[in-house]
Amino acid sequence: MRVFYPPPASRKVFAAAHVAAVAGPRGEPVIDWESTLRFREHLWAHGFGVAEAMDTAQRGMGLSWEQARELIARTAARAAKTGRLDALACGAGTDQLTDGEPHPLPAIIDAFAEQVAFVQESGAQVILMASRALAASARGPRDYLEVYGELIKQAERPVILHWLGEAFDPALAGYWGGGGFGAAAATVLELIDRSGGQVGGVKLSVLDEGHERWLRRRLPSGVRLYTGDDFNYASLIRGDANGSHSDALLGAFAAITVPAAAALAALDRGDLAGYDAAMEPTIPLSRLIFEPPTYHYKAGVAFLAWLNGLQPQFVMLGGLERQRPAAHLVRVYELAAAAGALTEPELAAERVNEMLARSARAGPV
Numbered sequence: 001m002r003v004f005y006p007p008p009a010s011r012k013v014f015a016a017a018h019v020a021a022v023a024g025p026r027g028e029p030v031i032d033w034e035s036t037l038r039f040r041e042h043l044w045a046h047g048f049g050v051a052e053a054m055d056t057a058q059r060g061m062g063l064s065w066e067q068a069r070e071l072i073a074r075t076a077a078r079a080a081k082t083g084r085l086d087a088l089a090c091g092a093g094t095d096q097l098t099d100g101e102p103h104p105l106p107a108i109i110d111a112f113a114e115q116v117a118f119v120q121e122s123g124a125q126v127i128l129m130a131s132r133a134l135a136a137s138a139r140g141p142r143d144y145l146e147v148y149g150e151l152i153k154q155a156e157r158p159v160i161l162h163w164l165g166e167a168f169d170p171a172l173a174g175y176w177g178g179g180g181f182g183a184a185a186a187t188v189l190e191l192i193d194r195s196g197g198q199v200g201g202v203k204l205s206v207l208d209e210g211h212e213r214w215l216r217r218r219l220p221s222g223v224r225l226y227t228g229d230d231f232n233y234a235s236l237i238r239g240d241a242n243g244s245h246s247d248a249l250l251g252a253f254a255a256i257t258v259p260a261a262a263a264l265a266a267l268d269r270g271d272l273a274g275y276d277a278a279m280e281p282t283i284p285l286s287r288l289i290f291e292p293p294t295y296h297y298k299a300g301v302a303f304l305a306w307l308n309g310l311q312p313q314f315v316m317l318g319g320l321e322r323q324r325p326a327a328h329l330v331r332v333y334e335l336a337a338a339a340g341a342l343t344e345p346e347l348a349a350e351r352v353n354e355m356l357a358r359s360a361r362a363g364p365v
Contacts, residue, residue, distance in 0.1 A: 005047035007087065008264040011237060011245070012224060014049040014089060015253035016056035018301045019063060019071065020311035029319060031067065035311040037078050039254075042310060046261035048253055049087035050075065051127065055168060056251040056298060057091075060132065062317030065095045069118060076122035089160060089249075090119040093129035099171065102137040109150050120156050127203065127249075130164040132171045141177030141187040148191050158200030160226065160249070161188065165206035167294040181211050185218070192223060203228050203249045207294075212236055216246060230290040230297070234279045237264075238272070254301045255289055256282040259340045278340070285335035288328070299324040300332050304341065307333060307348035314355065326359040 007013075020035035040050050052075045053059060053068040063071070072090045079085040092115035097103050108131065119126045128151060138144055152159060163184075166173040176184035192199045202219065204212050205228030213236075216225040227236045227246035239245025253260050259278045266274030289300030299321050306314040314321055324332075333342075333352050342348045 004045045005261045007047045009268050012247040014051040014249040015043045016051040016054040016251040019057045021315040022313050029315050029317050044084045046257050052090040054091045085123050089125040089127050091127045091129040092116045092119050094131040094133040097133040103133050108133050127160045129162045135172050152195050152198045155198050160201045162203045201226050230286050252286040255304045256341050281339040285339045296323040308343045
């Protein structure tokens with residue numbers, strides 16, 4: 001029997017959702033809209049907010065801005081229909097601009113502003129995504145403050161800042177102006193201080209528990225630290241003895257939805273032992289899914305959605321499902337079973353055997 005959960009009361013949590021795909025008429029991957037939206041309903045039913053059109057949805061790795069626009073519009077319409085628009089935040093970035101070359105700051109602001117306006121028109125909260133164009137063009141912290149400052153002025157309600165480390169995207173090395181974590185954090189804190197209350201949170205994905213705790217202690221009251229640490233989320237969400245904790249915006253939640261929902265429900269009850277019992281077994285699974293090269297984690301998320309019957313094929317835009325070998329995926333299956341992350345165990349076993357049979361026919365992996 002499946003158990004569904006209300007949104008957690010003690011933590012604010014978003015799952016960054018992937019895009020389901022199927023093989024098109026000529027074999028090319030195309031978006032499976034029915035499965036993609038059903039997956040969002042699966043997340044909402046387990047109490048998670050949905051972080052839409054983020055890197056988990058293959059922004060910059062197969063999903064164009066035109067497709068992201070449609071994805072945001074479709075998800076927002078489904079959220080409004082089901083009364084979950086308050087549980088939707090969407091990524092606004094600059095992927096209209098060509099990667100790998102510098103752009104003038106006004107062009108970067110215009111690209112960001114177009115996407116911010118579209119997200120706001122959809123009724124969703126804005127997540128200001130880390131921008132490859134800005135990383136390639138900025139000359140230092142002042143440029144980041146100028147670009148983000150202008151965008152925050154356009155925000156109709158507080159935004160979430162998206163700080164994505166280079167493990168997730170090597171093109172983002174030196175984000176916020178370089179100089180190491182402390183210097184980057186100083187820029188972020190200055191930006192928040194200047195924002196007049198228009199920054200509601202920071203989504204931090206640098207895979208360093210110590211850095212996250214350090215920044216969390218320095219955020220102003222009312223600004224949430226959303227952990228994006230897919231290695232150390234369990235302890236960061238659980239929190240410290242003094243009550244300090246992280247909220248969460250995680251791609252991992254799209255893979256560990258059921259046990260994570262149970263853990264968060266236990267946390268609401270004050271049952272720390274129950275939280276640990278549900279969440280701790282998910283850590284080896286998440287660390288495997290996000291192992292280097294970390295940006296290929298999306299394959300593990302889509303693979304588990306397929307095993308759980310949430311999409312009919314293990315297909316990704318751009319053929320990215322091929323970026324993880326069969327041996328890695330078998331281990332994902334094994335750890336998912338141990339973590340309680342398989343909702344359809346018999347179907348999952350059938351599909352793993354199906355994948356292995358295809359791999360055997362194709363030759364050594």
